[in-house]
Amino acid sequence: MPLVAVIPKPNAPVELREVPSPELEENSALFEVEFSEVCGTDVYLQQGRLEGVPYPLIPGHVSVGHLSKIRGRLFDVEGREFREGDRVTFLDVHRTCNACWYCLVAKASTRCPQRKVYGITYGLDDGLCGGWAEQIYLKPGTRIIRLDANAETFMVGGCALPTALHAVERGEIAIADTVLVLGSGPVGINAIILSLMRGALRVLCIGAPDQRLEVATQVGASAVFNFEEHDEGERLEWILDQTHGRGADVTIEATGAPDAVVQAMRFTRDAGRVVVVGQYTDHGPVSTDAAFNPHVDLNKKHLDVRGCWGSDFSHFYRGVQIVSHPVHSQLWTALKARLSRYTLAQASEALESVASGRVLKALIAPKFAT
Amino acid sequence: MPLVAVIPKPNAPVELREVPSPELEENSALFEVEFSEVCGTDVYLQQGRLEGVPYPLIPGHVSVGHLSKIRGRLFDVEGREFREGDRVTFLDVHRTCNACWYCLVAKASTRCPQRKVYGITYGLDDGLCGGWAEQIYLKPGTRIIRLDANAETFMVGGCALPTALHAVERGEIAIADTVLVLGSGPVGINAIILSLMRGALRVLCIGAPDQRLEVATQVGASAVFNFEEHDEGERLEWILDQTHGRGADVTIEATGAPDAVVQAMRFTRDAGRVVVVGQYTDHGPVSTDAAFNPHVDLNKKHLDVRGCWGSDFSHFYRGVQIVSHPVHSQLWTALKARLSRYTLAQASEALESVASGRVLKALIAPKFAT
Amino acid sequence: MPLVAVIPKPNAPVELREVPSPELEENSALFEVEFSEVCGTDVYLQQGRLEGVPYPLIPGHVSVGHLSKIRGRLFDVEGREFREGDRVTFLDVHRTCNACWYCLVAKASTRCPQRKVYGITYGLDDGLCGGWAEQIYLKPGTRIIRLDANAETFMVGGCALPTALHAVERGEIAIADTVLVLGSGPVGINAIILSLMRGALRVLCIGAPDQRLEVATQVGASAVFNFEEHDEGERLEWILDQTHGRGADVTIEATGAPDAVVQAMRFTRDAGRVVVVGQYTDHGPVSTDAAFNPHVDLNKKHLDVRGCWGSDFSHFYRGVQIVSHPVHSQLWTALKARLSRYTLAQASEALESVASGRVLKALIAPKFAT
């Protein structure tokens, strides 16, 4: 019976369990986990900060491994059939229905009410549906991609890669624009890399702590600024100094702090674009101090502010193409040096490292010998 | 010497003065005013609520009249030369520079720092540059349009017409969408008309008082709701009832109340669009009660929120085309019945009527015999 | 056993047959046909001009009727369950896979290689899969919509309604634009109606014969021109006369004639848009006489030329909303007077009427007593 790591309930420590291998449905597969990710969402899962989550559950939504057993037939989007032994990854979002108003009329599939997410909205009752495990059960309809990339290059992007890619897409960067990234966590760092790849001439980053800003610089940020050492006024002045007094053309907010959304508007030039991708968890309302003024901050600036929720298969697919490319994959090299690996038994430790910010990206490697 | 009405300084009553007729520069004209508008901005001008305004000034930014004297040659955008006697109107925005970064690189001319506005940012020192006057001096470079429409049909749209047209353009309504308009003042009413013309199947309106909601219904709103009689929760419920529980596809906020911007987000369906066009004056920050939560209200909803500032010649031109069309101009018929006309000597009275909301649209008719 | 009309092979007359009622799969239904459409595609089917069509087949892709039998559970996009007896229609396109590169990465589902179309790419071997029949078998996954509209109003739009709606969507008409529609068949007529609904101030139409141009005028075209009576030069002159010498802002080509694609470019103003929706069948290459010159006709004009293939559920859904609306449905009133109804036994006659152009829209009414 495969070993899994489970969050039994909010605020309880991670536990190891054995779960019986499932009987495969037609057109499904068993996936042997090589690496699975530990991300900020997993920290929130452990803290019980996400609504509607079915505890106990096996965390781990982005994973890489190989198909050990296939029942029926499975194909990739190019129509190539999968074979047992293939090295693959899969889109954590499952069961986007393609039958509801959001899928079919609004064409906003990340808001489909039927969607399930491996490692987040599937619980232990659903079976082997999270990546902190020796095996994952890939249910029928799971979108699988063959992975030729180096496993660690792919995992260092992790779920932040499609998330940041979606945000960059929403930003509609014009060639030679100046982009400002707020936040230097995984989504922020990936947004820097992808903004540069997408035509930005310069990417500025405001984040913390200094070690992360150092990573931001390594992946290509033109200039970085530590928000813990400078108040909002100083940050604004810094941005204006870098942009002929105008502000950034595009700002990608990837912080998790509600007030940063208002600051993002202020740091952006008139008629620019702000993408809000840092508010995946409810951290409450914008503070009174932030003093969000729709006349000054939004209407008079003729600003576009764009929420960016989730990602779909296209973002995941494009992300895999990029990290599988011999040249472009090197953009993640600086990050790879920062990876920390943990066994299933060390999952609680991995969570703490991520929660504390000591580690930029942690992986669970279930077959890793301790 | 032409007679003009002047706001001498903030909070002072309007005064009548005589101003010498200007010596015309090359390629300029004198314009005899038939009607000039009294709008909410004029109320704010009188109350001293706009920054950087050069008192004393002659209000009146949208006007209709005829060219009584031309020096040099003047042409419309189609290349037809103007003649003395032509019935025309002109874009109140003047001197958009076509030489700055905003004009040439961002292509956001409504944010050009050089732009001047007749009746708002031109003061009495600049000469006959406002419409509450027997004559206006059309300086070189003023964008003039021949007007075949009925003068009152055009004026009942007034400055709200290009403003609402720009907002509707920013809303990117898809055919058969449900649009929600917040506010039932001139911009709101024009937004209802233009949303329907632009493909909305249904337009809902939340406003007040009942007389204005009656106008909203007359111009085509499918359903209206009085915000003075219903709290935010009831308004949300009303919207959801009308939209299969989803919210409006597109919301146009045209209220002037900061908190309405947050409500607009909540009243809009996931992955919809909110256009913020009601915050032309600084009414301070969003209130603590509004509790703007970027996770719930923006990011998770995958929402687009678009500030909409000013309008350019294209909006003015398209607006004139529409009200000049024999069929489409009838969309403003219900409004025409609500027009109130005032002489120059009655300008203070006109301002009070607009400020109190008793009158939907007031016109100054300088040649109107009392 | 339900009676059906069958095209046995290319160029053979339509035959009546009896086909056994299917055993229903889980989540499928039987649909009793009230009306099914006879459109230009059916003429081409009979003439053997479409590739890859599985003869014998039952034509009829857009139909209205009611659900006589449901096995399992069926829901609409709003999540409401269907009941036996419900009056419905359904999207003729079936089995768009949501699993291939075109569906998931390009998001161009009308180019999904897996899609099947009732009445066109389903053959008799697939069962009751065409509308010229007493019953249709709605296979699992068929997208069904409850229909509150008058059946004839809906059918007079027919398959041309979503096709034209898609084309109008692709045209990105700006409010107050002048649109030119080439062709006065069903797609052209629906494009006129929808262009007006979508913000065009004026719609011009070049078509033939005069009876159809009369319909164009009745549904709102500002001016019409008979291409049979005027050569290309005269047509161009006519367009320029109507548009200040510039050409149409948006042209929708809905003719079926290859050379019309080149003319559409010439009739459109510089930097305008051309939507090509009239080339659904292979009529061979553009003629030498047409003399398509990419410098003059395309590059120097800075033109956008947009092919428009098929339609997806969103177009069908929006079309149904429009014809179900008490006011907007009246836009099709002029067309309803032109409907011709035929029994199953008269199917060959119906085809001839459509092929000859004598009839604008023919319906098969299987339960119609002759």
Place this chain on the structure above:
Amino acid sequence: MPLVAVIPKPNAPVELREVPSPELEENSALFEVEFSEVCGTDVYLQQGRLEGVPYPLIPGHVSVGHLSKIRGRLFDVEGREFREGDRVTFLDVHRTCNACWYCLVAKASTRCPQRKVYGITYGLDDGLCGGWAEQIYLKPGTRIIRLDANAETFMVGGCALPTALHAVERGEIAIADTVLVLGSGPVGINAIILSLMRGALRVLCIGAPDQRLEVATQVGASAVFNFEEHDEGERLEWILDQTHGRGADVTIEATGAPDAVVQAMRFTRDAGRVVVVGQYTDHGPVSTDAAFNPHVDLNKKHLDVRGCWGSDFSHFYRGVQIVSHPVHSQLWTALKARLSRYTLAQASEALESVASGRVLKALIAPKFAT
């Protein structure tokens, strides 16, 4: 008196002349030429293949040099005043009017009928208005940009840089797309560089001769193909092999051959985009052999085909930013090695080198000692 090179009339050899220095109008300048470009358009000018060109004329539209004399005041778009001695370049397009329907309503300023182009539509009668000269007269309203870049890096881009940048912008490349560039002349080579900078994962190039394809590879093309050695069928097969059988996501046609426009459609995947930027001169209609079939090549493919004419200040400005950037400018290093420099007296020789294709980019250096 400054020395200039003049094309006296079509097909006549270039002559040297002396032209009196102009008396400067208010807010104008004299510009000392360091380098001016010899491009394909100059070849066509000499061959008399452009319409409406006022011979005799001084060719040379993109130039770099310094301001030797300023009368009045000149500012850049950031509002910084120019001083005599500043190293600058300027947009060759002049007098875009900002007053006509194309400028103000269509917002398509590259189709403004008033625009003049230094070195192309200004003739010798207009004064020192071309770059093959010791001095250029920068008339009032000329858009000047301070140039910090290496002069040769900037000139190796030349007029192809903003042209290709505009084309890439029109292509709306999605991140990780495969782009196909047809043509390996200056526009094609710049399109390769900019497509990569704008998010393409792979850029394919079909061109000739082999030396140019070698340059294409040096600047980053993933694969190249010689069209002189392979017929259309082989080219199509080559593209399909590289793209999972689908075709390129975006094709940029930059060839000058009419038939290439049709091939571009065929080489592009369904629902992709084709940008036509290679048809700046009239080379006649598409050939009968090309057999442009709107059903197969356009409508069924659901293709977007976009003409791309000229470039505006934004493209020029962004291009200057890119070549002034320490890292990005290196993308043009491979091209710099291919530059050939000529004196004014060698202008005919320079034209021949460009016409023959022996030289990729030739510069006139008027102060170059022979």
